[in-house]
Amino acid sequence: MFDETQIIDDLRGSFRGRLHFDRLTRGLYATDASPFHTEPALVAVPEDVESVANLVRYCHEHAIPLAPRGAGTGLSGESLTWGVVLDLSRHFRQVLAIGPDTVTVQAGAVLADLNAELARVGRRFAPNPASAATCTIGGMIATNASGANAFLHGYTRDHVAGLGVVWNNGERDRIGSSLVSESTTAAQHEPGPQGPSEPPAESHPEEIHHPRQRAITRAVTELLTLHAERIATARVRTAFDRCAYQLHGVLGGADPDLTKLLVGSEGTLAIVTEATLRTVPVAGGTCLSLIGFPTLDAAVRAGLALRQYSPVLCDLLERRLLALTRGYGIPTVGAALLVGFEADSERRATERAWGAVESLQREHILRVLAEPTCTPEGVAHIRNIRDAAVSGLHSQNGPRPVACIEDVGVPAEALPEFLTRVQDILKRFELSGTFLVHALTGQVHTRPLLDLGEPTDRAKLWPLAESVHALALALGGTVSSQHGTGIARTPWVERQFGTLMPVFRELKRIFDPKGILNPGKIVGPDPSREAWPLRKPHRHEQQEEEASQDGRAESEAETGSVPLAPEPPPRTPLLLWTGAPEAEAARCNGCGDCRTRTPPERMCPAFRSRGDEHATPRGMANMLRVLRDPTAATPDEVRTVAELCVNCKMCRDECPAKVNVPKLMLETKAQRHAEHGLERGDWVLARTEGLAALGSNFAPLVNALLGRRSARWLLEKFLGVSRRRRLPAFHLRTFFRRARGLGLMRRPSVAPALPGTPRVALFADVFASYNDPLIGVAAVRVLQHHGIEVHVPSRQVGSGVAPLAKGDLDTARERALRNIRVFADLTRHGFRIVCLEPTSALMLTQDYQDILDDPDAIAVAAHTVELTTYLGELHAAKKLRTDFQPLDVTLGHHIPCHMKALRGAVRGPGLLELIPGVKVHTIDAGCSGMAGTWGLKAENFDTSLVAGAGMLTELNRPRVLFGSTECSACRMQMEQGSGKRTLHPIQYLAYAYGLLPELEERFRKPLGGLVSD
Secondary structure, X not given: OOOHHHHHHHHOOOOOEEEEOOXXXXXXXXXXXXXXXXXXXEEEEEOOHHHHHHHHHHXXXXXXXXXXXXXXOOOOOOOOOOOEEEEOOOOOOOEEEEOOOEEEEEXXXXXXXXXXXXXOOOEEOOOOOOOOOOOEHHHXXXXXXXXXXXXXXXXXXXXXXXXXXXXXXXXXEEEEOOXXXXXXXXXXXXXXXXXXXXXXXXXXXOOOOOHHHHHHHHHHHHHHHHOHHHHHHOOOOOOOOOOOOOOOOOOOOOOOOHHXXXXXXXXXXXXXXXXXXXXXXXXXXXXXXXXXXOOHHHXXXXXXXXXXXXXXXXXXXXXXXHHHHHHHOOOOOXXXXXXXXXXXXXXXHHHHHHXXXXXXXXXXXXXXXXXXXXXXXXXXXXXXXXXXXXXXXXXXXXXXXXXXXXXXXOOHHHHHHHHHHHHHHHHHOOOOEEEEEEOOOOEEEEEEEEOOOOHHHHHHHHHHHHHHXXXXXXXXXXXXXXXXOHHHHHHHHXXXXXXXXXXXXXXXXXXXXXXXXXXXXXXXXXXXXXXXXXXXXXXXXXXXXXXXXXXXXXXXXXXXXXXXXOOOOOOOOOXXXXXXXXXXXXXOOOOOHHHOOOOOOOOOHHHHHHOOHHHOHHHHHHHHHHOOOHHHOOHHHHHHHHOOOOOOOHHHHHOOXXXXXXXXXXXXXXXXXXXXXXXXXXXXXXXXXXXXXXXHHOHHHHXXXXXXXXXXXXXXXXXOXXXXXXXXOOOOOOXXXXXXXXXXXXXXXXXXXXXXXXXXXXXXXXXXXXXXXXXXXXXXXXXXXXXXXXXXXXOXXXXXXXXXXXXXXXXXXXXXXXXXXXXXXXXXXXXXXXXXXXXXXXXXXXXXXXXXXXXHHHHHHHOEEEHHHHXXXXXXXXXXXXXXXXXXXXEEEEOOHHHHHOOOOOOHXXXXXXXXXEEEEEEOOOOOOOXXXXXXXXXXXXXXXXXXXXXXXXXXXXXXXXXXXXXXXXXXXXXXXXXXXXEOHHHHHHHXXXXXXXXXXXXXXOOOOOEOO
């Protein structure tokens, strides 16, 4: 579409940032959280406002369409375009200034990060959309976002004081105010219970200097004055409407309030680069409760009755959603209300909540499922129930919830009628669906369950939307109450506003005469393009491709022609899959939850350190969709994205749709390795076990060399291992040599010497075998201290995680097969397999089943457990000895990602706290950033430290004396970033039992140049 060379040459020197013309990057930006797909011609990632202005100016001069994009979490496709995508989420993240009741922030700042900063001064930005952990302020302004608390706090529009903008011609400007008068309190701007109210006009608006703003102001004033009566009569009955351009409240002062006009305009009138927002005080107390009702209708009517008590939120969860929360012990009810109250104190919030519940009990049949609570644990529990209900549907097999009619709003009093009739509509289309209802405001998130791979289901979408939207409008409602107009709702804007459409079109012409700003939204759709460009699901594309190939074959047979090049054969998966890898990737709904940087979520360490779309699990899943055309990306482009996955497996478990992105990336790496092999540095890192064994044979010499700068320089130069990384020392007396000397490697008897004696086969892996044998020694001594028979199989090898992570599937399979043969026989003789590291346990319990089609792999997985988990089981069964010697020390215990990926209870901190005098500061602040051998590479060194910054901040607290973690790679990072000695929990336990006096010397001397020395 565009001349790449020409654009790069034209913008050289005026645009700082990245311009992506490659098909892979463009494919990553072709989707968002909506069901739509539109591939842009260019993705621009500017570094500063001047670059934004220069790019917009260039697009204006050459009539190139462009659309701003934040986190891409929109449900209506508002940030999708066939032109230029302007990604403001990467570099526009700063909080610029915090005032007494305002904050100035860049457009790419994430709401959760902003509120974390504001919380330090007791303030917050009130609107709270469900995507608060990932959505950007610019995105909220574009869609005029609100959340479950809209009944009291209204929309983003009610809290914006001023905007920094770039007009369509590239002119930079500021509208509204950059500073709100300190005498203006936040309470004046809070909407009342009947809907958003208008804040008072600013007493000192900025003087208008720019000719573009003067022209716009004059034209807007004339237009809105001329059509004032039409504007007043065109408003729908519900107060909670954000569809199209919101014209009410724009006139009223000497000049129109352009800020109010731009909020909700979805980037169609101007590009917002920063904003000054009004803030409100952090609530002194927030109280939540969960109330069950026999039917959906009963819950709706109770929600309407609650309006008189002014709760901050009242979310209705229907039966199907509640069925997904069984793990929380919720009894079966027809529907439930999640009710929240805010007040100046927890006591007052609790009183208000109980007062409302008791009042409802007098007039409604209900069951209190979770009593009103203000405690952090109780509030988190109730919120987790809601999150489980909302996100659980996306992880189900079969038909899945589709966003197409999910943004309807009706007058609250019309809710009973709307819900009854919309269920009739779903039945008419032979569909089922789910309802999440904001009962106070009449906002209904209806999601039909559809299989978009089925042509019959795809054909139902448009007529279904026609029926539901017509019903909402007939009841005085709106087609868009929260999520945006975008592609999804633009076809119904004229239906809702009728006579206002000429005003909307003229307004668009005033701001954007050439129509380059996010075309096709609000005043569209573009008649030359498909109104709803739905994603083509994997199954559909396969069928099309097969039909196309059949057609070509028939044509060639008839004409006798020979194709210029053979079609690339379909790739055979190298891992074991129950379905195709492409089908797994297609499960990603694009929600963008993987862009979070907020604890306690861990995903994704690569994104947290880099901040670009390529590093997100969503981007990686989208890459698989793009690669359905093998020519869409070069091997190096694929490798660049695939290498960003560090196989921590956190996104697999935290993703609402449970997309197994780590496995997808392992498949991608394996395919690349099969075709191109490994680069030298990766080949070496994939063989760390062999190198570790070799290094241990010459430990004194190797350790001496590793301490020399010249040797470290050579390692970086020729193998890519960072010279700044503290590498582990090697030991001549490896764990295996010590175990052999202790007789632990002798072939065990078929039955234990004493009937009933527990039997353990120890899996050591690389670090404990060659770099810190005292981990294995400590484990043996502690287990024997409890009367457990310990066997160390002599034929075991490393788990194979290093070659697997690099895509060397053949080497990983060889090691997996050898270990399976060794340990499967032991399980048949009553042995539990106890792994010293969580990564080893993860390989044996999960990854081996992805690379080996062997029933013994299943048997080994069933009998494998991580060491601290095994000891935790002993403690739970009251079989763990507690004859510890006291230790007066504070430990910072980091929970590794692979410990979480095992999906069991984390036992390490609890075990350490059994030692008298030991205080444990549990660190669950994210990934360490080391990610096995990934953090060893020079190119990843700085990134790994950024990824582990949260953990290192906690470890560096003065009260923490030593570190603790089950993972050896994390241990390396902890010592690197803190300078504090870090050990495996089993070493502290063994020392406290008096079983490992060898540690005394380590505790007394400072860290050396190598880990474990």
